[in-house]
Amino acid sequence: MSIPSVSARRAKAISLIESGVVHSQSDLVVLLKKSGYRVTQATASRDLEEIGAVRARDKNGESIYKISGSTDEALARISPLPSKLILSIDHSANLTVIHTPPGAAQFLASSLDHAHLTGVIGTIAGDDTIILVTKKATGGAQVAKELRSYSQTNVGKL
Numbered sequence: 001m002s003i004p005s006v007s008a009r010r011a012k013a014i015s016l017i018e019s020g021v022v023h024s025q026s027d028l029v030v031l032l033k034k035s036g037y038r039v040t041q042a043t044a045s046r047d048l049e050e051i052g053a054v055r056a057r058d059k060n061g062e063s064i065y066k067i068s069g070s071t072d073e074a075l076a077r078i079s080p081l082p083s084k085l086i087l088s089i090d091h092s093a094n095l096t097v098i099h100t101p102p103g104a105a106q107f108l109a110s111s112l113d114h115a116h117l118t119g120v121i122g123t124i125a126g127d128d129t130i131i132l133v134t135k136k137a138t139g140g141a142q143v144a145k146e147l148r149s150y151s152q153t154n155v156g157k158l
Contacts, residue, residue, distance in 0.1 A: 007104070007107050008103040008104060008106065008107050009032065009037045009039070009047065010047050010050060010051055011106070011107045011110065012032060012035055012037065013028060013032065013044075013047050013048070013051060013053075014051055014067060016028065016031050016032070016035075017051075017053055017065045017066065017067055018067065020058065020064060022053075022064065022065045023062060023063055023064050023065070024063070024065075025041055025044045025045055025048065026041070028044045028047070028048065028065070029041055029043075029044045032044070048065065051067065052067060052068045052069060053065045053066065053067055053068070054066055054067075054068045085100045085101065085104045085107070085108045086098055086099075086100065086108070086147070087099045087100055087101065089144045089147050089148055090144065091140035091141045091143070091144035092140055093137060093138060093140055094133060094134045094135070094136060094137050094138065094139050094140050095131055095132065095133060095134070095140045096131070096132040096134070096140045096143040096144045096147065097129065097130070097131055097132075098129070098130040098131075098132070098147070099128060099129055100128050100129070100130065101128065102127055102128045103127060103128070104128065105125040105126055105127055105128050105129055105130050106125045106127075108125070108130060109123045109124075109125035109130045112130070112132065117132070117143060117146070119134045119135050119136060119139045119142065119143065120132050120133065120134055120135075120139075120143060121133055121134065121135050
Protein backbone atom coordinates (compact mmCIF):
# COMPACT_ATOMS: atom_id res chain seq x y z
CA MET A 1 0.00 0.00 0.00
CA SER A 2 1.40 3.39 -0.95
CA ILE A 3 1.54 6.36 1.41
CA PRO A 4 -0.53 9.25 0.04
CA SER A 5 1.38 12.48 -0.46
CA VAL A 6 0.98 15.56 1.72
CA SER A 7 -0.44 17.42 -1.28
CA ALA A 8 -3.00 14.68 -1.93
CA ARG A 9 -4.03 14.75 1.75
CA ARG A 10 -4.36 18.53 1.72
CA ALA A 11 -6.32 18.42 -1.53
CA LYS A 12 -8.70 15.95 0.17
CA ALA A 13 -8.96 18.31 3.16
CA ILE A 14 -9.90 21.16 0.79
CA SER A 15 -12.55 18.95 -0.78
CA LEU A 16 -13.98 18.03 2.63
CA ILE A 17 -14.03 21.66 3.76
CA GLU A 18 -15.70 22.76 0.52
CA SER A 19 -18.41 20.13 1.09
CA GLY A 20 -19.26 21.81 4.41
CA VAL A 21 -18.69 18.84 6.74
CA VAL A 22 -15.65 20.06 8.70
CA HIS A 23 -16.73 21.79 11.91
CA SER A 24 -13.53 21.19 13.90
CA GLN A 25 -10.01 19.87 13.66
CA SER A 26 -11.28 16.63 15.17
CA ASP A 27 -13.83 16.32 12.36
CA LEU A 28 -11.06 16.76 9.81
CA VAL A 29 -8.92 14.08 11.49
CA VAL A 30 -11.82 11.59 11.47
CA LEU A 31 -12.84 12.35 7.88
CA LEU A 32 -9.28 12.12 6.57
CA LYS A 33 -8.76 8.81 8.40
CA LYS A 34 -11.97 7.48 6.79
CA SER A 35 -10.49 8.49 3.43
CA GLY A 36 -7.30 6.51 4.12
CA TYR A 37 -4.99 9.26 5.38
CA ARG A 38 -3.03 8.80 8.59
CA VAL A 39 -3.23 12.10 10.48
CA THR A 40 -2.91 13.50 13.97
CA GLN A 41 -4.55 16.58 15.43
CA ALA A 42 -1.27 18.49 14.93
CA THR A 43 -1.14 17.44 11.27
CA ALA A 44 -4.73 18.56 10.74
CA SER A 45 -3.93 21.90 12.36
CA ARG A 46 -0.91 22.44 10.06
CA ASP A 47 -2.95 21.41 7.02
CA LEU A 48 -5.74 23.84 7.88
CA GLU A 49 -3.24 26.66 8.22
CA GLU A 50 -1.41 25.75 5.01
CA ILE A 51 -4.57 25.63 2.89
CA GLY A 52 -5.89 28.89 4.30
CA ALA A 53 -8.90 27.48 6.14
CA VAL A 54 -10.64 29.84 8.54
CA ARG A 55 -13.35 29.41 11.14
CA ALA A 56 -16.73 30.83 10.12
CA ARG A 57 -20.41 30.34 10.82
CA ASP A 58 -22.73 28.44 8.54
CA LYS A 59 -26.32 29.54 7.81
CA ASN A 60 -27.45 27.89 11.06
CA GLY A 61 -24.85 29.76 13.10
CA GLU A 62 -22.73 26.64 13.66
CA SER A 63 -18.96 26.87 13.60
CA ILE A 64 -17.48 25.49 10.39
CA TYR A 65 -14.23 25.70 8.43
CA LYS A 66 -14.21 27.54 5.11
CA ILE A 67 -11.44 28.21 2.60
CA SER A 68 -10.35 31.83 2.50
CA GLY A 69 -10.19 32.82 -1.15
CA SER A 70 -10.99 30.36 -3.92
CA THR A 71 -10.45 26.61 -4.03
CA ASP A 72 -7.98 27.17 -6.88
CA GLU A 73 -5.95 29.52 -4.66
CA ALA A 74 -5.98 26.93 -1.87
CA LEU A 75 -4.79 24.22 -4.26
CA ALA A 76 -2.05 26.53 -5.55
CA ARG A 77 -0.82 27.09 -1.98
CA ILE A 78 -0.37 23.36 -1.37
CA SER A 79 0.90 22.50 -4.80
CA PRO A 80 4.31 21.04 -5.20
CA LEU A 81 5.55 21.85 -8.66
CA PRO A 82 2.87 19.97 -10.65
CA SER A 83 5.22 19.24 -13.54
CA LYS A 84 7.41 17.30 -11.10
CA LEU A 85 4.44 14.96 -10.66
CA ILE A 86 4.69 13.82 -14.28
CA LEU A 87 6.73 10.62 -14.51
CA SER A 88 5.85 9.77 -18.10
CA ILE A 89 3.53 10.79 -20.92
CA ASP A 90 2.31 8.58 -23.76
CA HIS A 91 -0.51 8.77 -26.31
CA SER A 92 -2.75 6.76 -28.61
CA ALA A 93 -5.30 8.18 -31.03
CA ASN A 94 -7.37 10.70 -29.03
CA LEU A 95 -5.91 9.75 -25.63
CA THR A 96 -2.96 11.05 -23.65
CA VAL A 97 -1.82 8.97 -20.67
CA ILE A 98 0.20 10.48 -17.83
CA HIS A 99 1.85 8.43 -15.08
CA THR A 100 2.45 10.05 -11.68
CA PRO A 101 3.81 8.96 -8.30
CA PRO A 102 1.25 6.96 -6.26
CA GLY A 103 -1.51 9.18 -4.88
CA ALA A 104 -0.73 12.17 -7.13
CA ALA A 105 -2.91 11.56 -10.18
CA GLN A 106 -6.09 13.20 -8.90
CA PHE A 107 -4.21 16.24 -7.69
CA LEU A 108 -2.41 16.69 -11.03
CA ALA A 109 -5.62 15.98 -12.96
CA SER A 110 -7.31 18.81 -11.08
CA SER A 111 -4.46 21.14 -12.11
CA LEU A 112 -4.84 20.00 -15.71
CA ASP A 113 -8.61 20.51 -15.59
CA HIS A 114 -8.11 24.06 -14.36
CA ALA A 115 -5.53 24.69 -17.09
CA HIS A 116 -8.31 24.27 -19.72
CA LEU A 117 -6.02 22.54 -22.22
CA THR A 118 -7.04 23.19 -25.82
CA GLY A 119 -8.84 20.25 -27.39
CA VAL A 120 -9.19 18.24 -24.16
CA ILE A 121 -12.79 17.27 -23.48
CA GLY A 122 -12.27 15.16 -20.38
CA THR A 123 -9.85 13.97 -17.73
CA ILE A 124 -9.99 10.70 -15.81
CA ALA A 125 -7.67 10.06 -12.85
CA GLY A 126 -6.88 6.99 -10.84
CA ASP A 127 -4.21 6.68 -8.16
CA ASP A 128 -1.15 7.07 -10.39
CA THR A 129 -2.53 7.38 -13.92
CA ILE A 130 -4.39 10.15 -15.76
CA ILE A 131 -6.14 9.82 -19.11
CA LEU A 132 -6.89 12.95 -21.10
CA VAL A 133 -9.47 12.54 -23.88
CA THR A 134 -9.25 14.90 -26.84
CA LYS A 135 -11.97 15.98 -29.22
CA LYS A 136 -9.90 15.23 -32.35
CA ALA A 137 -9.49 11.56 -33.21
CA THR A 138 -5.73 12.08 -33.44
CA GLY A 139 -5.37 14.75 -30.72
CA GLY A 140 -3.57 12.59 -28.17
CA ALA A 141 -0.16 13.08 -29.80
CA GLN A 142 -0.46 16.88 -29.83
CA VAL A 143 -1.54 17.08 -26.18
CA ALA A 144 1.31 14.72 -25.18
CA LYS A 145 3.79 16.90 -27.08
CA GLU A 146 2.50 20.09 -25.45
CA LEU A 147 2.56 18.56 -21.96
CA ARG A 148 6.13 17.26 -22.43
CA SER A 149 7.27 20.69 -23.61
CA TYR A 150 5.35 22.51 -20.90
CA SER A 151 6.58 20.30 -18.07
CA GLN A 152 10.20 20.75 -19.15
CA THR A 153 10.15 24.52 -19.71
CA ASN A 154 7.50 25.85 -17.34
CA VAL A 155 8.16 24.00 -14.11
CA GLY A 156 5.49 24.91 -11.57
CA LYS A 157 3.13 26.63 -13.99
CA LEU A 158 1.20 23.62 -15.33
